[in-house]
Amino acid sequence: MPIPDDGNNIEADQLLVHRSNGKSNGVASNGRHSNHIETAPNGSAIEEYHQPPSGPIDNKESYDYESDIKKDNIPTREGIDGTTTALGGTFIVSNAAIGCGALAFAHAFKEAGGLYVGVIMIFVCACLCSLSLLICGYVCGLCRSSEFHEMGRELLGWVAELLLQLCLVVANLAACTMYFVIIGDQLELIFIRTTGPEYFCSDPWFFNRKLTIFLATVICVYPLLLVKKVDFLKYPSLISVGSMIYLMIAVVIKYFLDGEEVHDKVELNYQPDNWYSAFNAFPTILFGYQCMTNAPPVYANLKKKTSATWLQITSGTILICTVVYLPTALFGYLTHGTRITSNILKAYNPDETLIFIGQIGVMASVMMTYPVVFYVARNAFDPMYTGVRKLFDTSYDPMAWSTRRRIIEATCWYLLTLVLGLFIPNIGVAMNFAGSVAVFFYFVFPGAFLVKIGYSRREELGDNLMRFVIFVGALLFAFGCALFIQGNYLALETVLSSKSEPSFCEQRKLDAEAALTTTPFPGP
Template sequence: MDSSYSVIPKDSYVELQIQNDVQELRSQQQTHKRLLPFDGENWVDPKIVDGDDVDDDGDIDIDNYPLVHVTSNNRSGISGAVFNLTTSIIGAGMMALPATMKVLGLVLGCVLIVLIGILSEISVELFVRFSVLCKARSYGEVVQSAMGRTARVLSEICIIINNAGVLVVYLIIMGDVMSGSLHHTGVFDQWLGNGVWDNRKLLILVVVVIFLAPLCALNKIDSLSLTSAASVALAVIFVFVCFVVAFIKLIEGKIEAPRIGPDFGSKQAILDLLVVIPIITNAYVCHFNVQPIYNELEGCSPQKMNQVGRITTVLCVVVYASTAISGYLLFGKDTESDVLTNFDKDLGIRFSTALNYIVRVGYVLHLVLVFPVIHFSLRQTVDALVFEGAAPLAESRKRSFALTVVLLALIYFGSTIIPNIWTAFKFTGATTAVSLGFTFPALIALRLSHQGVILSTGERFLACSMLIMAVIVSIVGVIGNIYSIRSESE
């Protein structure tokens, strides 16, 4: 369960657990001198770390520190962790990337996809390092160790808004693809003609109740490793089909010349340019699931988690760049904010109809399998914020079930009132996503470095750079969104 080790109400379940943990840590510290001390508020005080824990360069040796004490024998290997982390990243944000490529152009678009992916991986590694030093079990606990309880609450609110927004987008995509929209024909319409399946709200409700609710009811993220592997496979199939179709049309000379750089020729083009960078930032946010995945990693250590993060980053950069390039080449200036909706038309090659169905249905299944992974961290964070001091969520089936039902109901309601995924991504990308992925990790690293944790010059520079970038992206994105709304209403 997500809970803090400081400012905890008396007579609570967690306080008794902490007392036992403190006694155990003190005992281990006397015999092994390998664990960080507990000072009554935080799990680390670098000033009093035993000399045996410092290497020859003066850095704290944290490679073998476990993040938490986990008694379960069911641990995931590196492959399972990679699948879960990749699933946390590759989702609906992937569908908006061809539209961002249309705005940025091929060169700048590819550069930003690679650059933001690398920065995101660096922020994850910094975050894991300080999570271990603070003996934190959740994103919020690390934030509280560095910046206090108010910052923790703010970070948890960001996680809730970001994850809820992402899940709403998933449902919007499912509805648009299967039942259609004002400008696009749905899969069911093409298969069966007009019928009850034209009711988008009813279709989404059926998907939520029959397919999503049972997966979301699972209490361990490692239980989703197989579904995560399947979701990654489906995403790769989508990318492969798009890339092959684009390559064939390129060879046949059926693709118009793409834009190489951004367009500054109109006010609307400049406004679009301001809001697309936060969308790319949003596509890489996975930090809220790093701790749960780390906690269930077999033989967990920072080195192992860094290996998981690097493999995941390479995979995601390849998938994202391939999707953005092939999607933009296929549809050019007609590329929609949700590129899946473009696949209701003839692709201009053989077997076009079959390929359209494979792409759309396959990606809807991918989102169905990704949904519970994002929901897991959403439910854990809501529980930590609302029921702080209660027993772990895994030990309270009634509370877990109630939270799952309430959250799914609210997410479903949100999917019925938000117009499209572009609207959702523009705002979450410029606010909560950039905060979770860059602002908080950079602040944590810089704040704890002032408390005695050693950062190299390069790490300090990267942390400062990420913080500056996050502030600029957030301010520019919010201003761009406001002006876009005003221009659309005029």
């Protein structure tokens, strides 16, 4: 029988990837290797092979990677009991998708060129994400995989697996950098409310943005990266999802609280000057729907591994995300128009209690989510490092060095994201980087999977269906590569050209100067 998981010994390295409770598919939820033993009709034992642990080697159990060779007669994953229902899978995948990406959706409308095209882009991205999720579910059932990089290895070889692991590390690095930028934004708004804009804009040294980000993260975030188990962070996604739902409600309420006089003064664009500017919104919106890497473990633990079940999960996930994202972006843009900031909370008056509560919630969720994202990245990076190290040093014992390696990895990761977070001007830049890497999970590899499936199963599919599958796969692959180039170009252009948005104090000064130039002098 599959090994049950009582939910009390969840490894930190698997927190974000394995969010479901209950029994796992022959692999314990703490990431340790296990084999499924069954009895044949003749009384002999049949051992079902499962993949070795893909996460960091922190336990003291020895494991021989060379002797544990994969058998060819693997039972189909459909025969392994799961515990997750369609409703449970929907909430798991949607929790993985909903996050701080909602902060920049209103700004994505501005980047796209207007209100109408922004709404259209959300629905286009939702449809494309649905297609990618459906492809991931199909490939999971075909390859009997419980990790995204396992699908790459089964269909495309070890090179694809290595590229997928690297993409996962880079995408999470960009996400953690964005979290530090968000922390800096929220700290500024909190200081403005507590001390007043006049005192804050007098620029005292202890309100320096770089200093406050460092102090806040080294005290509240860095210690969480050093522990082996973080059971108290099992449900940080609930804080994040709750904060985003509150943000959506607050944005909508704030719009209706403003009078018509305020709405009339807002400058709005409804359509872009150039049609290709609509693609500027793709990286940000796609990052908000990012949940592809969570699809394989959810599918592997489904009670009913059918196309209908996965279609329900896909539809429910995209619907929940769109219901949260669309009102936030729509009413946020209607409230501020072309003056919307990359972080929507920075566009509001920090003295408003409704918005201030949202700022506290967002900062708390970011501080709790950062360690979980780090452990997922470490889960991908650590086996790559230990594998390369053993190639050059056969006597190297990964388990003996696990504690020191964990501290070194956590420290290097923290310092790298800290440096990037201190010098990246706003979350829009970080989100463009993160979204451009996420297209590998959305389009590039799913497209390559379809091309491989089309060629390898051409006799079963027939000529016409084979051509269609290969065409769709090649189209997704090319589209993903184009988005990757475009997203990085936008981010680099913003950084190199110093086209950053003004800070609160700079904007306050500009508004005061504009008021002086527009105010008529009294007559004689």
